[in-house]
Amino acid sequence: xxxxxxxxxxxxxxxxxxxxxxxxxxxxxxxxxxxxxxxxxxxxxxxxxxxxxxxxxxxxxxxxxxxxxxxxxxxxxxxxxxxxxxxxxxxxxxxxxxxxxxxxxxxxxxxxxxxxxxxxxxxxxxxxxxxxxxxxxxxxxxxxxxxxxxxxxxxxxxxxxxxxxxxxxxxxxxxxxxxxxxxxxxxxxxxxxxxxxxxxxxxxxxxxxxxxxxxxxxxx
Amino acid sequence: xxxxxxxxxxxxxxxxxxxxxxxxxxxxxxxxxxxxxxxxxxxxxxxxxxxxxxxxxxxxxxxxxxxxxxxxxxxxxxxxxxxxxxxxxxxxxxxxxxxxxxxxxxxxxxxxxxxxxxxxxxxxxxxxxxxxxxxxxxxxxxxxxxxxxxxxxxxxxxxxxxxxxxxxxxxxxxxxxxxxxxxxxxxxxxxxxxxxxxxxxxxxxxxxxxxxxxxxxxxx
DNA sequence: GTCTATAGATAGATAGAC
DNA sequence: GTCTATCTATCTATAGAC
Numbered sequence: 057x058x059x060x061x062x063x064x065x066x067x068x069x070x071x072x073x074x075x076x077x078x079x080x081x082x083x084x085x086x087x088x089x090x091x092x093x094x095x096x097x098x099x100x101x102x103x104x105x106x107x108x109x110x111x112x113x114x115x116x117x118x119x120x121x122x123x124x125x126x127x128x129x130x131x132x133x134x135x136x137x138x139x140x141x142x143x144x145x146x147x148x149x150x151x152x153x154x155x156x157x158x159x160x161x162x163x164x165x166x167x168x169x170x171x172x173x174x175x176x177x178x179x180x181x182x183x184x185x186x187x188x189x190x191x192x193x194x195x196x197x198x199x200x201x202x203x204x205x206x207x208x209x210x211x212x213x214x215x216x217x218x219x220x221x222x223x224x225x226x227x228x229x230x231x232x233x234x235x236x237x238x239x240x241x242x243x244x245x246x247x248x249x250x251x252x253x254x255x256x257x258x259x260x261x262x263x264x265x266x267x268x269x270x271x272x273x274x275x276x
Numbered sequence: 277x278x279x280x281x282x283x284x285x286x287x288x289x290x291x292x293x294x295x296x297x298x299x300x301x302x303x304x305x306x307x308x309x310x311x312x313x314x315x316x317x318x319x320x321x322x323x324x325x326x327x328x329x330x331x332x333x334x335x336x337x338x339x340x341x342x343x344x345x346x347x348x349x350x351x352x353x354x355x356x357x358x359x360x361x362x363x364x365x366x367x368x369x370x371x372x373x374x375x376x377x378x379x380x381x382x383x384x385x386x387x388x389x390x391x392x393x394x395x396x397x398x399x400x401x402x403x404x405x406x407x408x409x410x411x412x413x414x415x416x417x418x419x420x421x422x423x424x425x426x427x428x429x430x431x432x433x434x435x436x437x438x439x440x441x442x443x444x445x446x447x448x449x450x451x452x453x454x455x456x457x458x459x460x461x462x463x464x465x466x467x468x469x470x471x472x473x474x475x476x477x478x479x480x481x482x483x484x485x486x487x488x489x490x491x492x493x494x495x496x
Numbered sequence: 497g498t499c500t501a502t503a504g505a506t507a508g509a510t511a512g513a514c
Numbered sequence: 515g516t517c518t519a520t521c522t523a524t525c526t527a528t529a530g531a532c
Contacts, residue, residue: 102324118527269488337516
């Protein structure tokens with residue numbers, strides 16, 4: 057094949073013992089391939105990563121990878137989906153654990169923590185998504201879109217409720233705010249160094265800037 | 277060649293009428309190539325963009341591009357440098373125009389405006405840099421590093437002075453703040469739609485969030 | 497389930513005509 | 515300064531042995 061803007065692989069082979077389009081995370085080799093591929097996609101990009109490199113890193117030959125995946129496109133597609141799912145699940149779980157009577161502001165703060173935690177500690181699935189999504193062919197972006205959209209909607213609902221409750225200033229456009237928050241959190245994958253600071257420290261600095269701003273207004 | 281992590285092109289041909297490693301922006305074809313290539317690199321990524329696509333978009337054959345550039349790597353290298361230079365110049369120019377007696381906060385605000393303006397209206401050089409830099413081979417990142425570093429230093433100096441002057445809260449780490457600001461500004465290339473809002477509007481919303489925060493503290 | 501071997505397509509780059 | 519033609523390397527993917 058070669059160039060990635062050519063028409064997409066149409067075939068849909070059925071191989072023994074495989075379930076298609078379901079992430080058999082129990083399968084060890086398959087999981088290993090996803091792990092090393094997401095790291096390579098994150099570090100070098102989808103197009104620059106070869107199946108030989110993926111095979112090498114997974115401890116097998118390039119051809120063997122095709123026992124587990126029908127195509128390179130199917131691999132990135134699954135990685136894109138897993139990335140968003142990790143973050144979304146992390147955010148949902150943390151918010152549900154808070155119960156019903158927390159303040160809207162604290163829900164938003166928890167969502168920030170959850171996003172950051174999912175992003176920076178759940179392997180390379182999330183960052184592979186962030187770094188590659190915008191440059192992938194339309195067909196691949198569209199496959200990932202429903203899962204992305206669900207996550208975006210989760211944030212928009214949360215921010216809207218916080219604004220209605222008076223915890224977010226009313227002259228702020230929610231869509232711009234959501235893009236701003238997720239954007240500034242996502243950018244941390246470009247520079248956060250786990251050796252130099254914990255995720256919790258980073259989260260509290262970002263929450264502070266987000267709600268209080270960096271200005272002093274003559275106070276300090 | 278093919279894979280981009282192979283060793284870098286060593287040759288240094290000299291062709292008539294060419295100045296090497298200097299951006300002859302007067303040269304029309306050369307400029308056209310840089311324009312279309314930066315757009316392709318931005319949209320599809322460096323590795324996924326072929327010289328045939330660049331040639332097509334520039335109205336010439338792939339082979340002809342090599343009259344103007346020695347390699348694909350030299351092209352992206354020049355584009356990376358031009359991208360940072362655009363933004364840095366825009367920021368410097370705006371700050372210099374303000375004169376000496378403005379407040380430190382207003383200098384920072386002007387820097388935000390300049391960065392955003394350079395980013396969103398100066399062609400695709402800046403966004404090609406933002407989207408590709410982190411995934412390029414080390415050798416290419418190192419070539420671009422001095423120019424990046426100069427820009428980063430410019431921000432760090434500015435933020436430090438603003439903090440010393442009492443315009444930025446003292447418990448804020450300047451390096452984290454700089455990464456946060458540039459990160460959230462850079463992320464706008466992923467979503468800002470010039471049709472739906474002016475850069476000035478976007479800049480004022482971001483300045484507001486940055487200095488005042490989105491919280492209400494019971495006020496509104 | 498992984499291997500070897502290879503098919504077929506396409507990449508970056510070069511040579512020489514014009 | 516651009517074209518055509520082409521070299522060589524490498525890519526994704528497949529086939530069949532084990």
